[in-house]
Amino acid sequence: MxxxxxxxxxxxxxxxxxxxxxxxxxxxxxxxxxxxxxxxxxxxxxxxxxxxxxxxxxxxxxxxxxxxxxxxxxxxxxxxxxxxxxxxxxxxxxxxxxxxxxxxxxxxxxxxxxxxxxxxxxxxxxxxxxxxxxxxxxxxxxxxxxxxxxxxxxxxxxxxxxxxxxxxxxxxxxxxxxxxxxxxxxxxxxxxxxxxxxxxxxxxxxxxxxxxxxxxxxxxxxxYAFFDLVMAGVGVCGLADLALSVVVTVIGHRRERGWIMTDGGWMATSRDRGTGVQAVDQAYGVVALEDGGVVPDLLMVGASQEHGVLGMREGSARELPDFPVGTRLRVLPVHACATAAQHGEYHVVGGGRAPEVWARVTGW
Amino acid sequence: MxxxxxxxxxxxxxxxxxxxxxxxxxxxxxxxxxxxxxxxxxxxxxxxxxxxxxxxxxxxxxxxxxxxxxxxxxxxxxxxxxxxxxxxxxxxxxxxxxxxxxxxxxxxxxxxxxxxxxxxxxxxxxxxxxxxxxxxxxxxxxxxxxxxxxxxxxxxxxxxxxxxxxxxxxxxxxxxxxxxxxxxxxxxxxxxxxxxxxxxxxxxxxxxxxxxxxxxxxxxxxxYAFFDLVMAGVGVCGLADLALSVVVTVIGHRRERGWIMTDGGWMATSRDRGTGVQAVDQAYGVVALEDGGVVPDLLMVGASQEHGVLGMREGSARELPDFPVGTRLRVLPVHACATAAQHGEYHVVGGGRAPEVWARVTGW
CATH class of the missing domain: 3.20.20.10 (Alanine racemase)
Incomplete structure (x- = not known):
């Protein structure tokens, strides 16, 4: 399932x-x-x-x-x-x-x-x-x-x-x-x-x-196990080396504002804004297709607790893509340690094997 | 215990x-x-x-x-x-x-x-x-x-x-x-x-x-159940209305840098920096004694995953207090929703009753 x-x-x-x-x-x-x-x-x-x-x-x-x-x-x-x-x-x-x-x-x-x-x-x-x-x-x-x-x-x-x-x-x-x-x-x-x-x-x-x-x-x-956008910004990895992502669903649009709303807010991504001090600010994360690559210039630009706001990178000449309500997308994490910490388990996919759930240690 | x-x-x-x-x-x-x-x-x-x-x-x-x-x-x-x-x-x-x-x-x-x-x-x-x-x-x-x-x-x-x-x-x-x-x-x-x-x-x-x-x-x-420093900054509550805090232990000092190190990093407080846009920036939180009031001008100024850095508010004329290793302090949260989300349970005290542990719902 x-x-x-x-x-x-x-x-x-x-x-x-x-x-x-x-x-x-x-x-x-x-x-x-x-x-x-x-x-x-x-x-x-x-x-x-x-x-x-x-x-x-x-x-x-x-x-x-x-x-x-x-x-x-x-x-x-x-x-x-x-x-x-x-x-x-x-x-x-x-x-x-x-x-x-x-x-x-x-x-x-x-x-x-x-x-x-x-x-x-x-x-x-x-x-x-x-x-x-x-x-x-x-x-x-x-x-x-x-x-x-x-x-x-x-x-x-x-x-x-x-x-x-x-x-x-x-x-x-x-x-x-x-x-x-x-x-x-x-x-x-x-x-x-x-x-x-x-x-x-x-x-x-x-x-x-x-x-x-x-x-x-x-x-x-x-x-390095997962890498993230901060590490990509430092130059230690590329986007294809990011092992983690947060899967979210489109729940609405504010087209007049250039926004796509999702059900993944900071509770799912964390509040980490670590690329804010780097040359390329990736906001709350780079957006990719559920089973595909990065959507050019689409970022998670805003977050409340259970709402994500997707929008185009500032200065982009591209148009906001039109993903219908229900579309699943992935947000690549700014800081993998912080994003993973928001979750109790990993949904492990790929490698030609059946999906598995791996638990995380929580608490101190 | x-x-x-x-x-x-x-x-x-x-x-x-x-x-x-x-x-x-x-x-x-x-x-x-x-x-x-x-x-x-x-x-x-x-x-x-x-x-x-x-x-x-x-x-x-x-x-x-x-x-x-x-x-x-x-x-x-x-x-x-x-x-x-x-x-x-x-x-x-x-x-x-x-x-x-x-x-x-x-x-x-x-x-x-x-x-x-x-x-x-x-x-x-x-x-x-x-x-x-x-x-x-x-x-x-x-x-x-x-x-x-x-x-x-x-x-x-x-x-x-x-x-x-x-x-x-x-x-x-x-x-x-x-x-x-x-x-x-x-x-x-x-x-x-x-x-x-x-x-x-x-x-x-x-x-x-x-x-x-x-x-x-x-x-x-x-x-409003807990309030936090953002709400105090908005003017809806005072510091005495903050019901939550993160209890941390002093684990070291970097006196030459004006730092007290604790065992509470962003994993315990969250990465939320919500007062950064307010008139008074409270960094990662205001510091209080374990069973007492706020320590004047002492803030949690830095955070890595499991390390907190306490230091004096910029411009303060006060001296860094000298809390020995092992001292317990409390960090008042910037954003209660985000801080609470980092924890699996509440340690409930006060009201003249025995301490209790109350669980939190996690996941989606």
Missing amino acids: TPPTPHLRLDREVLRRNADRLRARITALGPVLRPHVKTSKSPRVAEVLLGGAPGPITVSTLREAEVFADAGYDDVLYAVGIAPSKLDRVRALRERGVDLVVLLDSVEQAEAVAGQGVPALLEVDCDGHRGGVPPDSPAVLEIAGVLGGDLLRGVLTHAGESYFRYTPEELALAAEHERATAVRVAEALRAGGFPCPVVSVGSTPTAHAARDLTGVTEVRAGN | TPPTPHLRLDREVLRRNADRLRARITALGPVLRPHVKTSKSPRVAEVLLGGAPGPITVSTLREAEVFADAGYDDVLYAVGIAPSKLDRVRALRERGVDLVVLLDSVEQAEAVAGQGVPALLEVDCDGHRGGVPPDSPAVLEIAGVLGGDLLRGVLTHAGESYFRYTPEELALAAEHERATAVRVAEALRAGGFPCPVVSVGSTPTAHAARDLTGVTEVRAGN
Whole structure:
């Protein structure tokens, strides 16, 4: 049965292609790929990313860690700075046999984590976009001293700035900066007597742009499973690489305003307007035929909770196409992580197999 | 047990006050209040809005209609233009005894709806913000003719423009325009031989600003259950009327940047930046103590998926407060409908009763 609209559609073939592309790339450069499952929140998707069986993953919530543990994933990095009140759940997972490693960037956290015997990575800030200690801060050795060499598994950094770089050369530089920062801190720790076996870097743009990963032991990336219009704007993928779309139905027209109304509003696409800062603003998404390609210049230009407004891109010389009430269309997401988060499941199609429904992890 | 962060907290006492305020107001003006449950998606919340028992409601999805039907709600308006493919589910609900009425604004929809014997309201556009036929369009009588007097229950309009009006006088004018437009179309239909018993208007701002509702039979509003920073910016409520907040934990500091990091990112607050077009931009939300009031000038200034960044309002002369790692804070939502949509349940506190968990309807 065709699911009611709006629903979240996942193209199995595109997912597999995106998965194979990055896995081959990172493997050739040397490190292990540790996919970030925050984008898909689905053990079924992770299985494709890892080539068919559980393997190392990154999670953004303990709920993800718990659900993936149930699915056989026992090598897990929780890549959000640990709140001491969450250590009970971390220990419960470790006692189940999951090698769950946490992240921290302060002495306060290190004291709490060391007190519970939980291994951790030290978060290092390479470009000022989130948490992490500055790479040359005395805090690096101070925190390591609190944790001790056994619990300090290594260092982690994330090139948040790479989402705002737009040429292959700039992206390669961001990747090299990310690598060099992490390796430099790891070497400083080793010089201080801490073995620091793990050097973890990653973001979807830098993972695709890195030319050399010497000294890096693992690469994290999440968005690449599905890609989206922000990543297309950064230049890391093309529109044909977008694995997700929101299927909507035309419910009306305001022809005098140049609008087609649909039953997919921000509840189905999210409020993310991430291409607003890029050279080409894609509003709430690019529109495609249900079982075909992109409709030239047709965008989702407006959103209320359960209404989408489609209209022509500003400056387009094309006429608004005439899709009758009942027509199904697809909206390609601006930000796949945010769009997927609005849905409880994927409607998986393509790849010459019967459609399936894959569940997503929800909550924290 | 205190729930892990981030979680969605609902203050039972504030909800009750907001509910009582609007119910008393609309009852005094004459019409029936038909709360829009799209904001809360919770039969428990709707019960408070309706004074303790099921009553007339507005829904934004058929899934809401189905779940509320299970909870005893049998007088339901589905206020999103009907897609003909959804009429099977509409009929199934009607056959269960639910008086489910749909919405439409085209001859195509009217033909599909009439063919299934489903009653409908005609959507009229009063201010150019969404769907609906223009009030003086010949389509009004044409669509009525297709439906017939028995199935045409009446007219509906929604003053979307009222979200962009900021003085009591402007809001009262928007309310009067909404009322007058709906009544005028209803009278034209009656003159054409259609009884048109229902005249439905509403939005949270106009419902609170209307001074006269002559000719209106029912008022719809949803957001008022919880209110939010957008509504405070419009002037319909104060910060003390906000019933929802997202409870987060401090996980770090970047003092050199003026940042406090938390475990609540856009996954917990949504990406809605609705106050960005208002006089006072509240970024991703105003920050309050866990069990206390607003922290002056502290905002959630940035969001990644599971990281929140708190910082001082631009231009503030105050110093960044020093909350240690582990401190719980609350973020007051920019847009309650969008923030609530990121969560599967409410953690209900206050009112001198034990905390409870109330579920939300998810999906379509």
